[in-house]
Amino acid sequence: MSAERKIPFFLPGASNPEALLSRSISRVLASNWFVLGQEVTAFEKAFAEYIGVSDCVSVANGTDALELALRAVGVRAGDRVVLAANAGYYSSTAINAIGAVPCYVDIDPRTMSLAPTLVEGALQNRPAAVIITHLYGQLADVELVGGLCKRAGVPLIEDCAQAHGARRADRLAGSFGTVGCFSFYPTKNLGAIGDGGAVTTGDDEIATRLRALRQYGWEGKYRVAVQGGRNSRLDEIQAAVLLDKLPLLDACNEARRAIAVRYSAGLRALPLELPVSVGPDYVAHLYVIRSNLRDQLRTFLAERGISAEVHYPIPDHRQAVSAPLHGDQPLPVTERACDEVLSLPCYPGLDLEAQALVIEAIEDFFREQGRS
Numbered sequence: 001m002s003a004e005r006k007i008p009f010f011l012p013g014a015s016n017p018e019a020l021l022s023r024s025i026s027r028v029l030a031s032n033w034f035v036l037g038q039e040v041t042a043f044e045k046a047f048a049e050y051i052g053v054s055d056c057v058s059v060a061n062g063t064d065a066l067e068l069a070l071r072a073v074g075v076r077a078g079d080r081v082v083l084a085a086n087a088g089y090y091s092s093t094a095i096n097a098i099g100a101v102p103c104y105v106d107i108d109p110r111t112m113s114l115a116p117t118l119v120e121g122a123l124q125n126r127p128a129a130v131i132i133t134h135l136y137g138q139l140a141d142v143e144l145v146g147g148l149c150k151r152a153g154v155p156l157i158e159d160c161a162q163a164h165g166a167r168r169a170d171r172l173a174g175s176f177g178t179v180g181c182f183s184f185y186p187t188k189n190l191g192a193i194g195d196g197g198a199v200t201t202g203d204d205e206i207a208t209r210l211r212a213l214r215q216y217g218w219e220g221k222y223r224v225a226v227q228g229g230r231n232s233r234l235d236e237i238q239a240a241v242l243l244d245k246l247p248l249l250d251a252c253n254e255a256r257r258a259i260a261v262r263y264s265a266g267l268r269a270l271p272l273e274l275p276v277s278v279g280p281d282y283v284a285h286l287y288v289i290r291s292n293l294r295d296q297l298r299t300f301l302a303e304r305g306i307s308a309e310v311h312y313p314i315p316d317h318r319q320a321v322s323a324p325l326h327g328d329q330p331l332p333v334t335e336r337a338c339d340e341v342l343s344l345p346c347y348p349g350l351d352l353e354a355q356a357l358v359i360e361a362i363e364d365f366f367r368e369q370g371r372s
């Protein structure tokens with residue numbers, strides 16, 4: 001094995017076969033129709049079928065998916081929305097865009113997502129919605145939280161931006177809640193060649209509102225009937241690429257999971273916390289280990305040419321823009337996670353040698369720690 005080898009955090013090549021991209025793009029060029037055409041219609045139908053819901057409404061990106069979903073389930077300025085604070089601020093951005101109020105709840109250290117018992121308490125304050133993120137590709141305790149929300153009459157929004165294809169008992173992320181929100185950013189498990197997003201739902205009325213919201217609030221051409229609309233459309237080229245890549249998603253997830261299985265076997269004996277599952281409820285969008293020596297380990301890996309990232313270093317309530325309102329709120333599990341998480345390279349195309357080098361480097365790091 002080469003000690004000189006550089007291992008990047010992500011390489012899009014294996015997920016974007018050139019022949020596939022050429023075919024998708026050529027189809028759009030030949031159609032001469034670039035926005036809301038047959039590719040968008042076909043992708044929405046195929047993605048709704050894949051997730052197992054009646055409707056999919058595509059939008060321009062995952063953050064818009066969250067914002068328009070919040071609007072579609074009735075969230076207004078001043079309403080409270082329950083969420084976790086360790087998921088990269090995307091949901092907070094969407095909530096803030098509406099003028100609603102984020103209500104942060106601590107996470108379960110096992111799933112790294114909302115702790116169900118704490119959601120139960122937060123529901124007493126009558127929030128207008130709950131957002132649950134399937135972080136790193138690990139399905140959250142969504143049945144439990146969904147049941148609590150249902151009993152309280154509060155819509156549940158799943159943030160599935162990292163969890164395309166994650167499933168439990170044949171139900172997929174994006175089919176448990178009132179709506180599911182997806183990003184198709186190029187690094188995602190189903191990635192476009194630019195920005196993209198979608199909302200899935202089994203509720204016809206919500207789907208109709210979403211279709212209006214993504215296009216100026218129109219109920220028909222030039223007739224604005226829904227407040228809060230804007231331009232947020234997936235373009236035909238992205239839809240064509242996503243349509244052609246969708247049949248490959250399960251195999252790509254399997255390739256990611258196989259890497260996760262190897263990492264977990266190789267790192268099992270080390271003083272690290274590892275992902276809770278390598279089964280079908282985890283699609284290994286990110287393979288995240290936890291260590292109180294995170295920063296030293298990251299530096300050590302960088303010296304070996306291995307890129308590792310932190311998702312995410314600053315919890316939402318401690319971001320500069322949030323701190324005046326929320327900064328004093330104690331979220332101990334969230335804060336510890338932000339100090340300890342480290343994402344290792346994990347993507348289709350990462351070969352066996354690279355995986356072995358990553359494991360070996362982490363073993364060497366702890367061996368040196370033991371000697372010092």
Ligand SMILES: Cc1ncc(COP(=O)(O)O)c(C=O)c1O
Pocket residue numbers: 061062063064087088090091133159161162183184185195196197
């Ligand atoms: C968990 C999560 N939610 C939402 C988003 C937002 O998606 P986008 O970048 O497409 O706006 C992302 C990705 O960036 C994400 O990882």
